[in-house]
Amino acid sequence: MADPTPVIDDLRAESEELDRLVAGLDVAQWALPTPADGWTVAHQIAHLAWTDRSALLAVTDEDGFRVMVEKALAAPATFVDGGAEEGSRLPVPELLAGWRDGRTALDLALRRAPDGARFPWYGPPMAAASMATARLMETWAHGLDIAEAVGAVREPTARLRHIARLGVRTRDFAFGVRGLPVPEAAFRVELRAPDGEELWTYGPEDADQRITGTALDFCLLVTQRAHRADLSLTATGPDADRWLDIAQAFAGPPGPGRPAQPESPSAQEDAR
Template identity: 30%
Template sequence: MMQEALDFRDESDTLAAVLADADDMLFATVTQFKSWTIEDVIGHLHIWNAAALMTLQDPDAFQRFLRDIMSAFKTGKSHIDVQYQWLDEHAGGVRGKALFDAYCDYYPRLAAAYGDADPEQRVAWAGPDMTTRSKIIARQMETWSHGQEIFDILGEQRQDGDRIRNIAHLGVTTYGWTFRNRRQEPPAPKPFVQLTAPSGTVWEWNDPQTDNMVRGSAVEFAQVVTQTRNIDDTALETLGTTARQWMEIAQCFAGGPETPPARGTRSMVTG
């Protein structure tokens, strides 16, 4: 089975476990991410998991899904509007705990399907086609990043494993994309990146440089590149102008340029 598919399943299991005893009232809790509720987050993950399975197993169905979603966006509907419309039309209008149960039933199927796929097989997506390995890593990244707002609002510290390397690697390899997405030329050379894994292993990317680097926790690096934390709310160390500039706007996910959260606005709730 493709390791990245196992990593996605483990990431999804970790999120599911923290919500295992949740009731409908808890799913209505508003998070620190764009005022989305926990229900909104689970709905978002669920419909794009469904899309990921479609693009692998039924490409025509995926194209219809994408056409309908994009058409709805063009009418001014938000991600939240669109996902609930899809749930009403294709998933029996599930909400709250029932939506969570549907999510938990679905993600293992997605992991199994991608686990059995050729890692280099290409599948369609909203942007350029990608390999199945890249696609399931993207699903892990989104599960982890949106999971952050759930762990934060519940005041729970997530226990991360070394599977987070997939997300850190995605953050490093989207260095150029971060700048080009903002119509800027990526500064050269790329910063040296040295991160400490949850296990204590040290991971490194790019050419060693003492005056152009990012170093620190792999978890905090992943938080910054997925824009779930402001760089100043972490202990990451940046050396050099380029490294700092990158970390202030880093974006490892697709779509138009997004502004990272302001300092102090995303954190784990305590007390």
């Protein structure tokens, strides 16, 4: 089994970077709207805190997590938003402290997880490394929403490697959750790392269908933080091209994604 420590360390670093951003905000900025419809900065942090608590239950209290899943099944359309809404009403210091405490407890639980252990989740069970990768992906994606709301810039880092790998591994899920036939052949994915030098590669080198571009753009795509029309990703082959329309690295039903920017070619075409 792969050592989960590197991705757990990167999850901690990603969380701490976002913490430094929100810790410097005034109370009014926590109420700013983010690109996620109906969500403020407070909603974004509340959602991260809620999901960290869910992950902690999955790792440490399977019966407690089962109760949470039953609640989710009883209200599948509102369960996630309800948790974010409830947390967003907390006073900012309490919300921030709760997020910090929850992610610290999860960090410790993941590091103490037995080798080979798998934990229940809203999708397939996950190992400690997979759980940490999913939390890193969400922390990065929601951090982007917060940064956009407050006018901050977050530079991409090598931590994107984990999200890129998750995006590649969830290819079949993205097709299946939409009821589309899953491609039989593997794709080749070649992504330029944030340092501009390293190339991250996935899949057979001689694959007929391919995706090429930057790791940042690919991660923006699979977390549905940008429309493909606004990204410099190239698809070779019809199935690879279709994947760029539906890619989704997070669990749950198909996400609506973000609209193309008005100046993008596809947005101009839609307006005609």
